[in-house]
Amino acid sequence: MALVTSFGPPAGWRDFPDGPDGDAFKKNWHVQVSDLVDNLVISGRGKLFDPRRYDATVVAVRQLSWMGFPRALHTVSERDDRAAAFRLAEDRQSQAEYFEWHTTTENGKVTKVTFSVETPEYWTVLAETDPDRLVQLYRRLVDNSVQRADLFTGGVYDPQNKWNTERGIVHFACQFPQNSLGAVLGLVGAGAGLTEARDNLAGRFAGETSADDYVVLEVGALLRKRGHFVTVADPVGFHIDGWDDTGWTAPDGSPVDDNWRITRGRPGAALRLEYEVRSAGYTVGDIRIGGRPVTHGGQLAEHVSVSLPVVVAKDLT
Amino acid sequence: MTEPVVEETLTRIASAQPVLLNGVDVDNLGGDPGNPGEPPPEPVETPEPVYDRTIRRDIQGNIVPGFNKDHQHFLFYRFRDSGAARRWVTTIAPMVTSLDEVLEFVKLHRARRLAEGVAEPSGLTATWVNVAFSHAGLARLAGAAAVAGFEQSFRQGLAARSTHLGDPTSTEHPGHRDHWVVGGPDDEADALIVIAADDGADLEAKVAAIKGLSGALDLLFEQDGHALPGALRGHEHFGFKDGVSQPGVRGRLSEADDDFLTPRYVIPFENPSDARTQLFGKPGQQLVWPGQFLLGEPRQSPVDLIGAESLPERPTYPQWARRGSYLVCRRLRQDVPAFWRFAARTAARVGTTPEHLAAMLVGRWPSGAPLMRAATKDNQRLAGDEFANNHFIFDDDTRDLPLRDIPGYAGDNHPPADADMFGTACPQFAHIRKTHPRDSVTDLGKPHDSMLRMILRRGIAYGTAYLGAAHPDPHTDRGLMFLCYNANIEDQFEFLTRRWCNSPIQPNEGGHDPVIGQRDARGDRTRVIDVPTSDGPVRVSLDRDWVIPTGGGYFFSPPIGALTTVLGDAAGEP
Numbered sequence: 059m060a061l062v063t064s065f066g067p068p069a070g071w072r073d074f075p076d077g078p079d080g081d082a083f084k085k086n087w088h089v090q091v092s093d094l095v096d097n098l099v100i101s102g103r104g105k106l107f108d109p110r111r112y113d114a115t116v117v118a119v120r121q122l123s124w125m126g127f128p129r130a131l132h133t134v135s136e137r138d139d140r141a142a143a144f145r146l147a148e149d150r151q152s153q154a155e156y157f158e159w160h161t162t163t164e165n166g167k168v169t170k171v172t173f174s175v176e177t178p179e180y181w182t183v184l185a186e187t188d189p190d191r192l193v194q195l196y197r198r199l200v201d202n203s204v205q206r207a208d209l210f211t212g213g214v215y216d217p218q219n220k221w222n223t224e225r226g227i228v229h230f231a232c233q234f235p236q237n238s239l240g241a242v243l244g245l246v247g248a249g250a251g252l253t254e255a256r257d258n259l260a261g262r263f264a265g266e267t268s269a270d271d272y273v274v275l276e277v278g279a280l281l282r283k284r285g286h287f288v289t290v291a292d293p294v295g296f297h298i299d300g301w302d303d304t305g306w307t308a309p310d311g312s313p314v315d316d317n318w319r320i321t322r323g324r325p326g327a328a329l330r331l332e333y334e335v336r337s338a339g340y341t342v343g344d345i346r347i348g349g350r351p352v353t354h355g356g357q358l359a360e361h362v363s364v365s366l367p368v369v370v371a372k373d374l375t
Numbered sequence: 376m377t378e379p380v381v382e383e384t385l386t387r388i389a390s391a392q393p394v395l396l397n398g399v400d401v402d403n404l405g406g407d408p409g410n411p412g413e414p415p416p417e418p419v420e421t422p423e424p425v426y427d428r429t430i431r432r433d434i435q436g437n438i439v440p441g442f443n444k445d446h447q448h449f450l451f452y453r454f455r456d457s458g459a460a461r462r463w464v465t466t467i468a469p470m471v472t473s474l475d476e477v478l479e480f481v482k483l484h485r486a487r488r489l490a491e492g493v494a495e496p497s498g499l500t501a502t503w504v505n506v507a508f509s510h511a512g513l514a515r516l517a518g519a520a521a522v523a524g525f526e527q528s529f530r531q532g533l534a535a536r537s538t539h540l541g542d543p544t545s546t547e548h549p550g551h552r553d554h555w556v557v558g559g560p561d562d563e564a565d566a567l568i569v570i571a572a573d574d575g576a577d578l579e580a581k582v583a584a585i586k587g588l589s590g591a592l593d594l595l596f597e598q599d600g601h602a603l604p605g606a607l608r609g610h611e612h613f614g615f616k617d618g619v620s621q622p623g624v625r626g627r628l629s630e631a632d633d634d635f636l637t638p639r640y641v642i643p644f645e646n647p648s649d650a651r652t653q654l655f656g657k658p659g660q661q662l663v664w665p666g667q668f669l670l671g672e673p674r675q676s677p678v679d680l681i682g683a684e685s686l687p688e689r690p691t692y693p694q695w696a697r698r699g700s701y702l703v704c705r706r707l708r709q710d711v712p713a714f715w716r717f718a719a720r721t722a723a724r725v726g727t728t729p730e731h732l733a734a735m736l737v738g739r740w741p742s743g744a745p746l747m748r749a750a751t752k753d754n755q756r757l758a759g760d761e762f763a764n765n766h767f768i769f770d771d772d773t774r775d776l777p778l779r780d781i782p783g784y785a786g787d788n789h790p791p792a793d794a795d796m797f798g799t800a801c802p803q804f805a806h807i808r809k810t811h812p813r814d815s816v817t818d819l820g821k822p823h824d825s826m827l828r829m830i831l832r833r834g835i836a837y838g839t840a841y842l843g844a845a846h847p848d849p850h851t852d853r854g855l856m857f858l859c860y861n862a863n864i865e866d867q868f869e870f871l872t873r874r875w876c877n878s879p880i881q882p883n884e885g886g887h888d889p890v891i892g893q894r895d896a897r898g899d900r901t902r903v904i905d906v907p908t909s910d911g912p913v914r915v916s917l918d919r920d921w922v923i924p925t926g927g928g929y930f931f932s933p934p935i936g937a938l939t940t941v942l943g944d945a946a947g948e949p
Contacts, residue, residue, distance in 0.1 A: 118797060121884050124818045133677045133824060138691045140527075140865070257771035258814040258822050259651050264678050271820035279770045279796060279816070300880050302873070304895050305539030313544045313897045348539030349531050363818055363880060 061109035061116075061289070061369070065091035068176070068295030069323040073184060073195065083187045090183050091239075091294050098243045098290070105281045106250050107374055109289045114371035119291055122276050123299055123365035124268035126157035126173070127356055147356035150223060150231045155269050156242060156296050157364040160227035161355030167343035170334040171355035175296035175364055176229035176322070177239040178217040185215035199321070199330070200226035235266070239295065242366060245270060246290070249277025273366065280370050287374055291367035298328040299365040301358075307346045308338060314345055333358055381719045384730045388614040388741040389843030392606050393759035397492025400782040401485065401638070421673050421683035424665065425627045426636060428475055430698070433934045436477030437505040437569055437833055438668060438700045438860045439624050439636065443481075444503070444571035445495075445602035446578040447835050449704075449856060450585065451557045451564035451928070452592040457515045458944070459591035460565070464506075464516060465943035466588050467568075471935050472503035478628075478636075490783070494608060500573035502581050506938070507702040507930035512565030516942040517695075518949025524693040525931065528864040529701055533929045534560050540869065541877040541893030542924050543900070555926040556706065557596035564595050567704060567930050569858070575601075596926065598706065600835035600856045607843060611834075612709045612853050613733070613890075614842045616743030616758065620765045620811060622663040622829045623656035626672075637662060640762065642777040651776060653681045658776045658787065659765030661813075663829055667867070668860050671697035680823050691863075695941045699933040700860040703830075703868045706926035707891070708854040711841040714921040721915050725908045735906065736889045738805030745807070747773070747792040750800040757789045767792035768814035769801065797907075803885025804904040809875050810888065817882030818874070825882070828875075830859040830867050854925070864929060879903055885912075891922055 065088045067073070074080035092110070099108045107114070125132070128147055136143035146152055148161060162170040185192045189206060192215070196204040200221045209219050222228045230237035252263065258275050265271040280288050306314045315338060323329035335341050345352050352358070426434070436442065454460035480501050487496035510530045513522045528536055537552045538544050545551060552559045568585060572578035586594070602608045611617045623637035633639065640657040656662050664683045666674025670692040673683035692699075715729065722732035730753070734740045740749060742758035747767035749757055758764055762784065767773045773792040778784075795801055801808055808815075812825050819825070838853025861867035875881055876888035879902070886904030887894060894902050900920065905912035939945050 121880070123880055123884060124820070125881075129820055129824070133819065133827065137677065137866075138687045138689070256774060257768060258816065259654060259680065259768065260649050264821060264823065268818065268820040268824075271824070272816050272818070275816045275821055282771060283794065283796065300878070302878065304541050304544075304877070305536075305873075307538070313538070313895075316897065348528075349535040350527070365880075 059113055060111055061113060061371075062292045063110070064088045065095075066293040068180060068293050069297060069327040069329050070293060071322055071329055073191065074188070079188055079191070083184065086183045086187050087180070090179055094179075094240050094243050095290060095294075097240075098247050105253065105287050106246065107287045107289050107371070109292065109369070112374045114287065114375070115373045117286065117370040117372055120276070120280065120368050120370055121299060121365045122272050122368060123363050124155060124272045125360070126155055126159075126298075126362040126364050127360040128152055128154050129268040130154065130266055132360070144354040144356040147359070148354055150227075151234065153232050154235050154237065154267050155364065156230070156237050156366075157298070157359070157362070158227060158230055158232060158237065159355045159359050163343075164341075167341060168352050168355065169341045169343065170332060171342065171358050172227050173298060173331040173333075173359065173362060174227050174229055174329065175298055176329050177237075177295065178229055178231075179239045180295070181229045182215050182217065185209070189215075196221055196228060199228055242269070242273060242296070243290070245273040246277050246288070246368070249274040250281055250288070252278025253281045255282075269364075277368065280368075285372045287371050289369050289371065291369045295329075295366075297323065297326070297365045297367070298331050299326055299363055301331070301362040303361065305348050307349075309340050309344050317342075331362070378716070378719050381715045381729055384728070385614065385715065385842045388607075388730070390606050391742060391753070391755060393616075393742050394756045395492050395494065395759040396489055396761065396784065398783040399489035401489055421685075423625045423627050423635070424673060425630060426474070427629065431475035431478065431628070432473045433936050434474040434669065434698050435505045435700075435932050435935060436472045436474045436503060437571070437858075438831065438932060439474050439665075440478055440481050441621075441831065441833050442477065442503050442505070442569070442571035443618075443833075444573055445608070446573070446575045447569065447571045447600040447856070448578055448582045449598045449600065450568040450570070450582070450589070450594060451596040452566040452568070452589060453595050454512060454515050454565045455591060455593055458948075460512075461516055461942065461944035461946070463589060463591060464938055465945060467504070467506060467585065468935065468938035468943060470504045470585070471506055471938065473935055477503060495573075500577065502570070502572040502574075502577045504571075504581065504585070505569045505932060507567045507569070507932040508942070509563055509565055509928055509930055511563065513931060513942070515565060516949070517946070521693055521695070521941065521949060524690065525696070526691065526701075526863055526865060528869060529929050529931060531929075532563055533558055533703070533705075533927050534563060536869065536929075537924070538895065540872050541895050544895050545898050550920065550923040550925065552924075555924070557926040558704075558928040559926070562595065564928055566592070567702070567928065598837055598856060600837045603836055603840045603842070605843060607840060610741065611836055611855055612711050612838070612841060613714050613737075614741045615733075615737050615739060616741065617834065617855075618832055619739065619743045620659065620807065621831060622667075623660045624665050624668060624831075625662050626665050636665075640778055640781065642779055646777075650680050651774075655776060657762055657765075658778070659767065661826060661829070663826055667827070667829060667862050668700050668831055669698045670700065670862055674862065675823075675826050677823060677827060680826070695937050696931065696933060699931055699937070700862060701864050702930040702932045703857075703859050703861070703864060704927040704930060705857040705924060706837075706854065707857050708852055708923045708925045710919075710921040710923070711847075711853070712849045713919055717918060717921070721906065724915070725906050725913055732906075735802050735805060736904075738801050738807030745792070746801040746805070747795060748790055754789065760787070760789065763787040763789050769808060769812065770794060770796045770815050798883075798885055799907045802904070802907055803883045804887060804889060806888050806890040809882065809892070810871055812882045815883060818880075819882070828867055828870050830861045830871065833858040833860065852925075854922070857927075860932065887917070889917055893920070
């Protein structure tokens with residue numbers, strides 16, 4: 059029996075109850091992911107395999123995991139000016155690590171930061187399957203005043219709609235480079251092309267983002283191992299797999315409460331994560347991280363990591 | 376200590392001796408690097424800077440190449456009066472030892488050590504002094520305007536950054552900053568003097584002399600540090616050889632072909648398409664641009680493994696501070712019995728020996744031999760071969776590097792390091808893998824990015840040894856005076872500590888660094904490691920802290936000339 063018979067929704071999250079709508083969505087999502095995997099396997103030079111066609115012995119499920127804050131700002135262009143990096147990173151088009159966030163402020167003070175690793179592909183399938191449900195979810199996640207017309211242009215779902223960009227966040231919006239499932243699977247395919255390199259020191263591969271580096275180099279290194287094959291893990295998708303708030307202090311100097319809330323996904327595989335102080339009499343902007351006041355959401359993003367699980371296998375049959 | 380198996384292990388470690396290289400002649404290496412017939416090398420875009428004698432005399436010697444003395448003493452001073460403090464700086468300035476002086480000694484020491492096959496050549500001794508200041512200390516000496524341009528973590532200081540590093544948040548915990556012997560809130564030193572000597576009596580004399588000159592200052596705290604006795608020389612208190620792997624600092628001493636600050640034993644450019652030959656000084660020793668440790672110098676590129684980055688348009692430090700370095704000092708108490716009890720109990724649980732389990736925690740055997748090349752048992756010959764004991768990568772098979780002809784050196788004939796991508800030989804949590812991922816990809820990106828995080832470690836043990844003692848007192852205050860130099864505390868020391876050592880999933884998933892990693896989530900200090908076994912990884916919780924912060928500070932080690940021109944009384948009132 060093949061490793062995968064049907065690709066499930068990211069992190070096993072269910073936006074549809076059991077029933078005809080749910081069945082339709084499951085089918086549509088499987089078709090969407092299958093199309094992407096078809097492209098990947100075709101470009102994968104042999105050692106990437108199609109989990110719908112092969113059974114295999116799983117050696118490991120490898121978490122490809124990287125920093126959510128954009129490396130291009132953190133390490134390259136704003137290496138000497140962390141304040142500038144945080145300021146520039148508030149632009150969603152800078153959030154190129156397959157991890158985006160929206161910062162909510164009141165009177166200039168940060169009150170909430172919402173992180174997402176959801177893909178435009180998922181939400182496009184959802185929109186095509188059940189537009190009304192799409193509107194309901196947007197209202198629940200972003201704002202009650204969302205209208206259907208806000209989300210569609212010429213009858214087609216617009217991932218760049220205002221409720222997913224300047225007014226809030228539901229899924230990825232960064233376009234150059236594009237944050238999407240298709241784009242990251244392209245990186246997996248690129249990694250399969252690195253098997254002729256002897257190791258990561260001899261080669262000269264240098265990506266722009268941490269995600270580029272991690273996915274390409276790690277897949278390349280995995281596939282260099284004799285008898286090893288790689289494929290995507292089901293469910294296919296990104297996870298927020300960790301965050302670290304040690305050293306974050308409330309106005310009185312005590313450690314902050316656990317203000318993280320997973321609103322989609324599950325621990326270890328969060329899809330949507332919110333940080334908001336709910337009952338302590340102060341707000342996010344009053345928190346200090348390592349003694350420094352929070353003025354931008356990126357200061358939190360620096361302490362969050364995102365992952366993409368892949369399957370390493372051998373003995374394909 | 377109650378477990379006989381542990382006592383037996385520690386007794387063995389305390390007496391084991393590495394087999395040192397002998398009869399190796401590095402004294403006359405120089406000139407042509409030894410690849411006749413090859414086309415001339417393509418120079419890298421930025422030539423390595425030349426540090427002539429004038430410059431070498433301006434850089435403090437514990438930064439590069441490092442004192443590395445068996446006996447050291449640390450004096451933590453608080454200024455009473457700015458004028459008196461400036462006069463004091465002027466007084467001690469001539470005593471401060473430069474890179475030039477230390478380097479001359481080190482070259483001679485190294486040549487004799489390898490030729491004679493001894494750890495310490497006889498009759499070769501020196502006593503050295505370096506000085507560093509906190510941000511508040513510098514402000515008192517030079518005025519607030521002169522020190523405004525330093526980086527933020529340094530300006531904040533170690534106490535303010537303590538919990539960010541994972542230090543305990545509960546005041547009940549002995550490691551909380553309120554309990555530190557020095558460097559806690561309202562107890563931060565303005566100046567740190569480092570005195571180092573080969574001979575204990577020489578050290579005492581120099582310490583006394585400096586104290587005699589420092590009457591106008593308050594001595595907050597002082598700490599002796601000494602190499603552990605006998606076969607444990609150069610080891611830390613848990614019993615492991617310390618400081619085996621250090622970055623090699625790029626830079627030339629002159630325009631001559633092969634006159635480098637860090638000797639080049641790997642033949643550069645032998646294969647221009649193989650970046651490794653331009654990356655290593657000796658096998659395993661990555662060459663790093665000096666700006667990672669000295670302010671204002673060419674620094675490591677984030678996009679090129681071997682290249683330098685052009686300097687930023689806006690300096691990130693006061694101009695007078697060029698070629699100075701940030702000094703991080705952490706006084707870390709070590710609970711030796713707790714470490715080994717954990718090793719023994721976990722070893723029994725996963726079916727291995729305490730020594731092997733402890734080696735997995737560190738990534739090396741007590742001798743310093745790396746698990747990557749000695750997976751199942753210690754190897755004293757490998758440990759003693761400095762051209763081999765650091766030559767390994769993690770994710771792929773480690774290939775040979777072309778070495779110059781080194782008279783007397785038989786070559787690296789030790790077992791090679793095979794790929795260990797899944798951490799079965801050297802676990803992902805191993806201290807040396809967490810802090811120095813080498814070729815591995817990390818949460819930040821490619822190996823280039825990891826090179827931006829490297830530090831120069833200059834630590835020494837303090838307190839009497841537990842290992843090797845007939846009746847050791849388990850409660851004695853013993854540990855490591857951890858010192859490191861870097862050009863950006865936040866991006867180097869703090870990054871390594873917080874982002875990698877303190878994380879179970881970074882730089883790669885597999886657990887916290889069980890040696891120095893910390894975690895404090897609202898008082899919860901639980902840390903875990905995924906111990907590799909033949910049946911797959913076994914998750915184990917660390918049952919307590921065995922490395923406890925007890926003091927320290929963030930300091931800046933200025934260029935020697937600035938002691939007179941900016942910080943001393945010749946500079947006048949700020």
